Amino acid sequence: MTPLTRTTCTATTASDATSMEPRAGATVELRNVVKDYSGHRALTGVNLVMAPGEFVALLGPSGCGKTTVLRALSGLESISDGRISIDGEDVSLTPVNKRDIGMVFQAYSLFPHMTVQQNVEFGLRMRRVDSARRRIRAAEALEMVGLGDLGARYAHQLSGGQQQRVALARALVTRPRVLLLDEPLSALDAKVRAQLRDEIRRIQTELGITTLFVTHDQEEALAVADRVAVMREGNIEQIGTPEDLYSRPATSFVATFVGLSNPVEGMLVGDTVTVLGASLPLLGTGPANGPVTAYIRPEDIEFAPDGLAAVVVVSSFLGSMRRSQVRLSDGTLLFVQHEVRVRPEPGEAVHLRLTGRPVAVSARGV
Amino acid sequence: MTAASVQADHPAVAPKRRTSRGAGPRGYAAEPGPLVRRMILSLAGVVFAVPIIGMIEFSLRIGQPVKGVQSYGIQHFVSLFDPATSDTYSVLFEGIVNSLTICALTVFIVLALLLPAMIMVELKFPVLRRALEFICIIPVTIPSIVLVVGYVPVYSIVARAFGSNPWTLAFAIGIIVLPYAYRPIAANLAAVEVVILSEASRSLGASWGSVIRLVILPNLRRGILASCFITIAVVLGEYTIASFLSQNTFQTALILVQHTDPYVAVIFALFALLFAFVLLFFIGRIGSSRNRRSL
Numbered sequence: 001m002t003p004l005t006r007t008t009c010t011a012t013t014a015s016d017a018t019s020m021e022p023r024a025g026a027t028v029e030l031r032n033v034v035k036d037y038s039g040h041r042a043l044t045g046v047n048l049v050m051a052p053g054e055f056v057a058l059l060g061p062s063g064c065g066k067t068t069v070l071r072a073l074s075g076l077e078s079i080s081d082g083r084i085s086i087d088g089e090d091v092s093l094t095p096v097n098k099r100d101i102g103m104v105f106q107a108y109s110l111f112p113h114m115t116v117q118q119n120v121e122f123g124l125r126m127r128r129v130d131s132a133r134r135r136i137r138a139a140e141a142l143e144m145v146g147l148g149d150l151g152a153r154y155a156h157q158l159s160g161g162q163q164q165r166v167a168l169a170r171a172l173v174t175r176p177r178v179l180l181l182d183e184p185l186s187a188l189d190a191k192v193r194a195q196l197r198d199e200i201r202r203i204q205t206e207l208g209i210t211t212l213f214v215t216h217d218q219e220e221a222l223a224v225a226d227r228v229a230v231m232r233e234g235n236i237e238q239i240g241t242p243e244d245l246y247s248r249p250a251t252s253f254v255a256t257f258v259g260l261s262n263p264v265e266g267m268l269v270g271d272t273v274t275v276l277g278a279s280l281p282l283l284g285t286g287p288a289n290g291p292v293t294a295y296i297r298p299e300d301i302e303f304a305p306d307g308l309a310a311v312v313v314v315s316s317f318l319g320s321m322r323r324s325q326v327r328l329s330d331g332t333l334l335f336v337q338h339e340v341r342v343r344p345e346p347g348e349a350v351h352l353r354l355t356g357r358p359v360a361v362s363a364r365g366v
Numbered sequence: 367m368t369a370a371s372v373q374a375d376h377p378a379v380a381p382k383r384r385t386s387r388g389a390g391p392r393g394y395a396a397e398p399g400p401l402v403r404r405m406i407l408s409l410a411g412v413v414f415a416v417p418i419i420g421m422i423e424f425s426l427r428i429g430q431p432v433k434g435v436q437s438y439g440i441q442h443f444v445s446l447f448d449p450a451t452s453d454t455y456s457v458l459f460e461g462i463v464n465s466l467t468i469c470a471l472t473v474f475i476v477l478a479l480l481l482p483a484m485i486m487v488e489l490k491f492p493v494l495r496r497a498l499e500f501i502c503i504i505p506v507t508i509p510s511i512v513l514v515v516g517y518v519p520v521y522s523i524v525a526r527a528f529g530s531n532p533w534t535l536a537f538a539i540g541i542i543v544l545p546y547a548y549r550p551i552a553a554n555l556a557a558v559e560v561v562i563l564s565e566a567s568r569s570l571g572a573s574w575g576s577v578i579r580l581v582i583l584p585n586l587r588r589g590i591l592a593s594c595f596i597t598i599a600v601v602l603g604e605y606t607i608a609s610f611l612s613q614n615t616f617q618t619a620l621i622l623v624q625h626t627d628p629y630v631a632v633i634f635a636l637f638a639l640l641f642a643f644v645l646l647f648f649i650g651r652i653g654s655s656r657n658r659r660s661l
Contacts, residue, residue: 109566123570
């Protein structure tokens with residue numbers, strides 16, 4: 001996805017801007033960033049380049065270091081080695097309050113003693129913007145997040161979703177160079193989460209602000225980001241568009257973490273993978289010829305009148321589709337995604353075939 | 367944002383909070399009924415009222431009963447402000463001034479030392495939280511008389527440095543109030559996520575000074591006020607240290623005056639009680655307003 005307005009936005013600074021008009025996003029670069037805590041290396045040399053106006057999601061399991069990357073970029077955590085730059089300026093040693101970033105936290109972080117309006121004005125107040133302009137810009141920011149009429153309320157008078165919207169307005173009102181979102185949706189219920197996720201994407205696109213979004217929810221990451229960086233054990237395992245990650249996982253970890261995959265043993269010869277008795281084209285580049293693990297998506301397996309014999313273990317209704325788990329004669333369990341109208345019963349004997357779409361592989365044990 | 371999304375996200379359409387009365391089967395973990403509450407309140411009221419009424423009655427007595435009939439009047443109250451008896455009670459007024467000075471200095475010690483230490487530990491050195499709590503709780507476990515034994519040699523040095531002035535008691539009392547001053551601030555710190563708030567304000571461009579002044583202190587206002595009020599109450603009730611270090615404070619003067627004029631001693635004890643009630647009332651108001659805001 002190409003961020004809207006990236007080429008058309010007007011370059012302004014926080015102090016001279018008078019409205020929430022688009023501002024040129026910044027280039028963000030992390031080079032070999034290392035973070036050590038006493039005896040533990042949380043980041044092992046992270047490299048990440050974000051284009052102006054790009055929306056990058058950091059995705060990974062708990063403890064993989066994604067929040068540490070975000071906090072290092074914000075300045076809330078110092079780095080042990082490496083370099084962090086924004087628009088070419090090395091900010092590795094710049095304190096957080098001088099980095100010109102906006103940040104939304106997982107926990108509701110509104111100042112409880114201030115009204116919504118005062119909360120949103122806070123960043124402008126720190127930048128010594130006069131009170132009249134503060135009021136106008138805060139009102140615009142609140143309008144942008146759909147809370148224009150709630151300026152007089154206190155945080156405890158708002159729902160969780162409203163509080164996060166205010167936090168977003170507060171982070172954006174100063175027109176920061178970079179927006180950092182630290183799992184801002186994880187405390188919200190599913191419906192509000194989906195609404196706010198789309199709101200964040202809309203606002204980010206309108207403003208063209210470079211954004212780093214930390215989440216452990218792959219659906220969230222794939223839905224909103226231009227690119228997704230999958231992290232594992234303190235480093236980025238793969239970075240690419242959501243389509244790339246889903247269709248061309250670089251490692252078994254990415255294949256199993258992003259979307260649902262059936263890891264199956266196979267044999268790679270040239271550009272052909274032999275798996276489950278079928279020959280499939282190789283997706284992208286693969287390891288050296290030999291035994292591999294192939295990652296077959298559930299939608300790449302279908303029920304057929306004949307083929308691989310299997311027994312249905314369980315079948316789940318997922319709204320627009322149904323997913324069944326089947327067991328092959330050798331005990332291998334596979335997920336099959338199919339139409340809702342097909343309703344296999346547990347214990348029912350079925351036959352399977354592969355659709356023949358290209359398949360991603362990794363060398364065994366990778 | 368659509369109107370529908372705002373509506374779905376609004377607290378008005380969110381499920382209502384369950385009240386404590388509806389939290390479980392009646393009679394289990396439920397609030398007492400109105401009758402039980404009235405009985406508890408009445409009993410507590412009697413416990414407090416009987417000695418206070420007795421003190422008031424005593425302070426209004428004039429002379430001895432004649433043929434079993436006691437005369438009452440406000441003579442003892444008036445005599446407090448009679449120039450003719452001012453010398454008699456000067457020690458008492460001097461003690462009050464000393465106690466108020468010690469109150470102010472002790473509050474200053476709490477605000478200048480304890481509060482910054484607690485904020486610093488919370489923000490920068492959370493690993494030291496337990497240690498700080500332990501240190502602050504220690505004085506409550508040591509009897510005042512034991513503390514005094516330790517203070518005596520220390521105060522011989524303090525007296526050489528600052529003279530043997532009553533206000534120097536603030537150093538000693540500043541230690542014994544630590545457990546009482548620590549708890550309200552600690553409770554407030556636990557209720558307000560100061561780390562998140564400070565990080566949020568830092569990310570918005572605030573310097574550390576602005577973070578403390580504009581974000582943290584306003585959110586700790588209730589804890590700080592409660593801490594100061596309790597400190598004042600403790601100082602005004604402290605007798606052992608002042609007595610053993612031979613300083614004239616309100617409490618020591620009260621004991622002194624009691625030997626010569628028990629009526630006046632009771633009158634001042636009543637005033638002290640009234641003052642303590644007013645302090646407790648304000649602390650209660652602070653607590654209840656905090657509860658309302660946290661709903």
